[in-house]
Amino acid sequence: MKDEPEFDLIRCLQEIHRRGIRCLLIGRWAVAQHGAPVVTADYDFWVDPKERNRLFAMLLEVFDAELPPGVRLDKPIATIYVGPDKIDCFSTRKMVNADGQALAFSEVYERSVEKRDPGADLSFRVPCIDDLIALKKFPSKDPVKHARNLEDIRYLKTLKS
Amino acid sequence: MRKPQVSVRLSRGSVRSGCPEIARLTLNPVLYHLSYKVVDWSGREGGKLRPAELVEIARARFPVLPLSWAVEGAIALLLTGGPAALESFETEPYDELPEQLRRFRVLSPAKKISLGRRWLRELRQVRDAR
Numbered sequence: 122m123k124d125e126p127e128f129d130l131i132r133c134l135q136e137i138h139r140r141g142i143r144c145l146l147i148g149r150w151a152v153a154q155h156g157a158p159v160v161t162a163d164y165d166f167w168v169d170p171k172e173r174n175r176l177f178a179m180l181l182e183v184f185d186a187e188l189p190p191g192v193r194l195d196k197p198i199a200t201i202y203v204g205p206d207k208i209d210c211f212s213t214r215k216m217v218n219a220d221g222q223a224l225a226f227s228e229v230y231e232r233s234v235e236k237r238d239p240g241a242d243l244s245f246r247v248p249c250i251d252d253l254i255a256l257k258k259f260p261s262k263d264p265v266k267h268a269r270n271l272e273d274i275r276y277l278k279t280l281k282s
Numbered sequence: 283m284r285k286p287q288v289s290v291r292l293s294r295g296s297v298r299s300g301c302p303e304i305a306r307l308t309l310n311p312v313l314y315h316l317s318y319k320v321v322d323w324s325g326r327e328g329g330k331l332r333p334a335e336l337v338e339i340a341r342a343r344f345p346v347l348p349l350s351w352a353v354e355g356a357i358a359l360l361l362t363g364g365p366a367a368l369e370s371f372e373t374e375p376y377d378e379l380p381e382q383l384r385r386f387r388v389l390s391p392a393k394k395i396s397l398g399r400r401w402l403r404e405l406r407q408v409r410d411a412r
Contacts, residue, residue, distance in 0.1 A: 159398075161402070275376065281375075
């Protein structure tokens with residue numbers, strides 16, 4: 122029986138770096154990279170719209186990723202699965218958060234922080250703390266998700282101060 | 283065309299004077315007109331927000347904006363965004379960095395990821411335990 126595929130974030134970030142895909146790790150995993158001890162089952166990436174197909178090709182090739190029926194990869198937000206792991210890929214040029222703050226990929230990428238770990242052959246980029254706070258300000262109908270976003274913002278503000 | 287100007291008596295009094303606080307708003311005429319769907323400006327109808335409640339929501343949702351802009355934003359969200367859009371994202375930082383943050387912060391990027399994966403695995407194990 123074939124084992125269920127498992128997503129490996131470190132391997133994924135290594136592949137993104139090796140292939141030179143302009144992509145940011147966002148969401149809670151990025152919050153954790155700034156120092157907040159938070160955990161999430163979702164993986165979120167914001168990829169340069171021009172490089173979207175390269176990211177999808179890598180996920181399909183390396184992780185045997187599964188596309189849910191009807192999913193369209195040309196949409197600005199695409200969700201794909203590797204086993205039980207959910208991977209959200211954002212490929213919009215610009216996002217506008219709940220405060221009306223516009224976040225352009227190119228600008229957020231310019232301001233992003235490189236995380237390097239030579240011991241693990243790892244190098245990737247996450248948004249700076251201010252941009253990550255802004256990216257957390259998206260309304261959710263789920264009160265638990267909203268509470269999580271608030272917790273992340275609180276951690277990030279504490280880490281910034 | 284002049285922008286509508288509205289005075290709203292807020293429920294809480296001024297700390298210094300003890301008198302009711304009055305908020306004076308200058309609103310976009312279109313938003314003001316549309317706001318009648320959700321706000322009871324006259325204070326006589328039931329089932330809609332009272333002006334003071336609208337101001338409180340606007341202050342919480344857009345704490346850094348001038349009050350009139352904040353109220354306009356709250357009206358727009360009430361009309362189009364639903365209750366979730368009105369949730370405030372304002373939160374204060376911790377007074378001091380919690381010990382857990384200090385310990386986690388010093389880990390390498392790869393170690394942070396592997397620890398996160400371990401927590402996730404343990405959470406799933408606990409959740410799936412029978």
